[in-house]
Amino acid sequence: MxxxxxxxxxxxxxxxxxxxxxxxxxxxxxxxxxxxxxxxxxxxxxxxxxxxxxxxxxxxxxxxxxxxxxxxxxxxxxxxxxxxxxxxxxxxxxxxxxxxxxxxxxxxxxxxxxxxxxxxxxxxxxxxxxxxxxxxxxxxxxxxxxxxxxxxxxxxxxxxxxxxxxxxxxxxxxxxxxxxxxxxxxxxxxxxxxxxxxLEVPEKHKSVKGNIDKAEIMETLSAHGMALVTSRKAQNSAETIKAIQDNPYAPIEGDRAVKYITASLSDGVTMPELEKAIGTPIDTFQTFNDEGITICCISGLTYPQSRLDIVYKKVDENKEVIEKNLTATRETRMKKSINFLDDLEPPKKAAEAPKPKSKRDIMSKYL
Incomplete structure (x- = not known):
């Protein structure tokens, strides 16, 4: 069965x-x-x-x-x-x-x-x-x-x-x-x-003005960095750009570094207008459809540092509360201050590389 x-x-x-x-x-x-x-x-x-x-x-x-x-x-x-x-x-x-x-x-x-x-x-x-x-x-x-x-x-x-x-x-x-x-x-x-x-674009969207093949899909998905994919009905470039910016996944931010923009464009949507709003990529791959839908994958983006700063801020704002809760469970004779992150996870061995001095340093390698 x-x-x-x-x-x-x-x-x-x-x-x-x-x-x-x-x-x-x-x-x-x-x-x-x-x-x-x-x-x-x-x-x-x-x-x-x-x-x-x-x-x-x-x-x-x-x-x-x-x-x-x-x-x-x-x-x-x-x-x-x-x-x-x-x-x-x-x-x-x-x-x-x-x-x-x-x-x-x-x-x-x-x-x-x-x-x-x-x-x-x-x-x-x-x-x-x-x-x-x-x-x-x-x-x-x-x-x-x-x-x-x-x-x-x-x-x-x-x-x-x-x-x-x-x-x-x-x-x-x-x-x-x-x-x-x-x-x-x-x-x-x-x-x-x-x-x-x-992934369906090479099979479903074909145009005499240009096509996207499977190798280009794979190249787009293989780019290092953050990627974003959307598929939305849009009558023009402005609507498409808004859909990309308001996507339910992660914000595009920073210096708008981008490697690829790969898209099946509906009538009224143009790649130059997308590039102007998103950033100039190293390369673009495009085809066209008459379904009124723009399917777009943007890859090689910088990571969303501002969003990760919000994550860090919540941790930092609650530091005193967490320290208080942790110390309340310890014996009163333990007077020295603690780092609440180290308490939640044991400290790394001394032989390992020291932690970066700031949260910006942590993310700097690929920004």
Whole structure:
């Protein structure tokens, strides 16, 4: 009996077989780490993509009833937002994790999906990306920034996670989903829809004025730095630019550094006008459609420093409260001051490189 036949009529998330952009599904795959990563991974697997789910929590994996490939890291019982715990579990088990990825994920480009504010995904995600790149794989990232109403610990994790992620050389595109910009589950669905629409452009959008081929799609997605993808109805360039600026994922900011703008343009939308608003790319790839929809992927962008500053600010503003709560649980004879970040995660070994002097230094390598 197939998974479709096993699914009961009252289940909320039907499995819908998809046949579009089959060739691109052989080129791109996903490793979903942690619960939030698993939620997005399921949306891609429902579209026919190959997904491997990795988690320290067996309970989280058990909720993925129709997932084809699942791997529980031995000894893991969840990481309850403890990034260091997740890192250690990955280090101890990396050979088997790498073997799972090698046997289950056959693709030219693999995206690791994780939440930056959690435990398993936040701790394991950047490290896993770095290790897989070192093995010669092309690896990108899809990560989530916590909303301002989420806990201070989630913001601590998120900032530390991005501090590591942006220091990794050789990453492919990094897509950032911002829980402050829309409801989180709707963001997930919208992103997967837009990402898949972009992959379908070579097959569905053809024009005598120019076409986009699969190699150009792959080149766009392989560019280092932040990436953004949108698919919106737009009658003119102004509407398209507004849709890009108001996207539910992450803001375009900074010096507008950009490597590629790749788009299927509807009538009334022009590439020069997009470049004027977004920034001058190294190259553009474009085709045209008569469906009134502009599908656009912008890659090689600078990371959203202003948004990450907001993450840092929440941590810094709550420092005194956290220190007070932590010291209240200690014996009164312990009088010396503490660093609340060090208390939440044990200090690094002295042999390791010292931490940068400022938060700007942490992000400076790829800005």
């Amino acid at each position: 197939t998974p479709e036949q096993k699914r009961q009529p009252d289940e909320k998330r039907p499995i819908i077989p998809r046949r579009e952009n089959q060739n691109m599904k052989n080129k791109i795959a996903f490793v979903a780490v942690g619960q939030a990563g698993g939620n997005i991974g399921q949306l891609f697997e429902d579209r026919g993509f190959n997904v491997l789910y990795i988690n320290t929590s067996q309970e989280d994996l058990d909720t993925l009833e129709h997932a084809k490939y699942k791997y529980h890291i031995p000894g893991g019982e969840g990481c309850n937002k403890n990034r260091r715990k997740a890192k250690q579990l990955v280090i101890d088990d990396f050979d088997r994790i790498a073997a799972e990825i090698e046997t289950k994920i056959k693709a030219d480009l693999t995206f690791v999906i994780f939440a930056s504010g959690g435990g398993t995904g936040s701790g394991a995600g950047p490290m896993l990306i770095d290790l897989l790149i070192d093995e010669g794989r092309a690896i990108g990232a899809i990560t989530i920034v916590p909303g301002q109403n989420e806990s201070v610990k989630a913001h601590i994790n998120s900032y530390d996670c991005f501090s590591e992620l942006t220091e990794i050389a050789g990453t492919a595109a990094c897509f950032i989903l911002d829980n402050d910009r829309a409801e989180k589950l709707s963001i997930n669905t919208s992103f997967v829809d837009d990402f898949c629409s972009f």
